[in-house]
Amino acid sequence: MDDFEKNFQGKIDAEIKIEPKDWMPEKYRQTLIRQISQHAHSEIVGMLPEGNWITRAPSLKRKAILLAKVQDEAGHGLYLYAAAETLGTTREEMIDQLHSGQAKYSSIFNYPTLTWADIGAIGWLVDGAAIMNQVMLTRTSYGPYARAMVRICKEESFHQRQGFDILLTLSQGPDAQKNMCRDAINRWWWPSLMMFGPKDSDSTHSDQSMKWKIKRMGNDELRQKFVDMIAEQVKVLGMNLPDPDLKWNEEKNHYDFGEINWQEFWNVVKGNGPCNKQRLDARKKAWEQGAWVREAALAHANKVKLQTHKGTLEAA
Amino acid sequence: MSITCRKYYYGDIPDNNAGGNISPEKNKLSGNDWPLWEVFIRSKQGLDHKHAGSLHATNAQMAIENARDVYTRRMEGVSIWVVESKHIHASNPEEAGSLYDPANDKVYRYPAFYDLPDELKHM
Numbered sequence A: 001m002d003d004f005e006k007n008f009q010g011k012i013d014a015e016i017k018i019e020p021k022d023w024m025p026e027k028y029r030q031t032l033i034r035q036i037s038q039h040a041h042s043e044i045v046g047m048l049p050e051g052n053w054i055t056r057a058p059s060l061k062r063k064a065i066l067l068a069k070v071q072d073e074a075g076h077g078l079y080l081y082a083a084a085e086t087l088g089t090t091r092e093e094m095i096d097q098l099h100s101g102q103a104k105y106s107s108i109f110n111y112p113t114l115t116w117a118d119i120g121a122i123g124w125l126v127d128g129a130a131i132m133n134q135v136m137l138t139r140t141s142y143g144p145y146a147r148a149m150v151r152i153c154k155e156e157s158f159h160q161r162q163g164f165d166i167l168l169t170l171s172q173g174p175d176a177q178k179n180m181c182r183d184a185i186n187r188w189w190w191p192s193l194m195m196f197g198p199k200d201s202d203s204t205h206s207d208q209s210m211k212w213k214i215k216r217m218g219n220d221e222l223r224q225k226f227v228d229m230i231a232e233q234v235k236v237l238g239m240n241l242p243d244p245d246l247k248w249n250e251e252k253n254h255y256d257f258g259e260i261n262w263q264e265f266w267n268v269v270k271g272n273g274p275c276n277k278q279r280l281d282a283r284k285k286a287w288e289q290g291a292w293v294r295e296a297a298l299a300h301a302n303k304v305k306l307q308t309h310k311g312t313l314e315a316a
Numbered sequence B: 001m002s003i004t005c006r007k008y009y010y011g012d013i014p015d016n017n018a019g020g021n022i023s024p025e026k027n028k029l030s031g032n033d034w035p036l037w038e039v040f041i042r043s044k045q046g047l048d049h050k051h052a053g054s055l056h057a058t059n060a061q062m063a064i065e066n067a068r069d070v071y072t073r074r075m076e077g078v079s080i081w082v083v084e085s086k087h088i089h090a091s092n093p094e095e096a097g098s099l100y101d102p103a104n105d106k107v108y109r110y111p112a113f114y115d116l117p118d119e120l121k122h123m
Ligand SMILES: [Fe+2]
Pocket: A043, A072, A073, A076, A152
C-alpha cells in the first residue's frame, strides 16, 4: 500500500468522508460508479411497475399520491446519477450501459403489478426493503452518495406509509378486497426478501466494500432486520406472511424464517424474470422517442447563445 | 453453482463489469449530454443559499425549472441559484494543509484565549 492509499484508508477509518476531488484508489472510484449508477437505474426502472397503475388508481386522492410517489422516484434517480457523475462518468454513458444490458437494476422491478393491491405491497414491502439498504448508505464513505441518500431517505418514509395505508384500507374492506390484499402480500413477500441479495456466505462482495465503508452491513443482517420489522407490522393488517417457518425465536431475539427460493432469484437476475424484457424495452423506447426533444432543446439554446453573442458584437 | 462468484455490491444487483467509465466503445456515444449545472437553494428567507446538488439543462431558465422539480418538491426552498458547473473554481484538496495552516496558530483570534476576571459580565 503506497502513501496515498494509506492516507485514504486512514480517512475512511476515521470516518472522514471522501469528496470528489480527493485522491481515491481507482478501484474505489469504479466500484462507486457501478453501485451508484445501478442504484440510479433501479429508481428509474422502478417507476414502471407503479406507473402502470397511475391511470387506474381507485380515487383521485390515490392517483395524486401515486403520482407524487413516482415523481419522487424520478428525483431519486436524478440525485444518484448526479452523484455518479461527480466520479467522472457521464449521464449518456450510464444510460447507454443500462440499455445495452451491461448495467443492471434491482430484480424486484421485473415482477408485474397485477392488481391495485400490488401498489400497496410495493410501497410497504419493496420501499420498506429499499429503506433498510438506504438508511445504511446515509453513512457510506463517499460524500455525494451519502448526501443523496439522506435526501432520499427523508422522502422514502412517505412511500412506505402510503403503501401500508392502501393495504390497511383493503384489509378492512369486503372479502374481495381482503383477498386482493392477501394475494399481493403473498406474491411480493419473497421477492422483497431477495432484494437484499444472496447470503453473505454465497457472495464475495463484501470484504473490500466493507473495508472502504461503502457498504456497512451484510446482506443477512439487513434482511433479518427487515423480517423482524415486517413480521410485526403484518399483524396490524390482520394478515399473514406466506412462510410456515416464520416464528419468533426467543433465544436469538429475532424471527426465524424459511429458505428463499434461490433458483428463482438467480433466474430473475439472469434476465428470465416475468418482465425483464418489457422493462428494458420501455426504457429504450422512452429514450429513443425523447431524442428529438434533447436535440431540439440543445439546438435552441445554442442558437440563442449565438444571437446574444452577435448582439454584443454589434453593440460594441 | 457457478454464478455465486459474481460480485454483489448493492442488494440483488450483480456487478458484472458494468457501470464504470471504462467502456471501450465510448466513442460511439454522442457526447451530447446537456451542460451540467450546480444548484444552490435558500431554504428560508434570511438564510444563505446552500449547495443542493446538480442537474443537466440547456440554459439557466431550464436549470431553475428543473431544480424546482428535483430539489424543492416539499417546500425546501424560497430561492434558487444555478451556475454552470464549468464556471466553478475549487481549491485543491491536496493543498489544504498549506492553504489553511497560517490560520491554525493564531489562537488569539478566539474569545476563549483571553482569561478575564469573573466579575466581568456580558462580554
Ligand atoms: Fe426511491
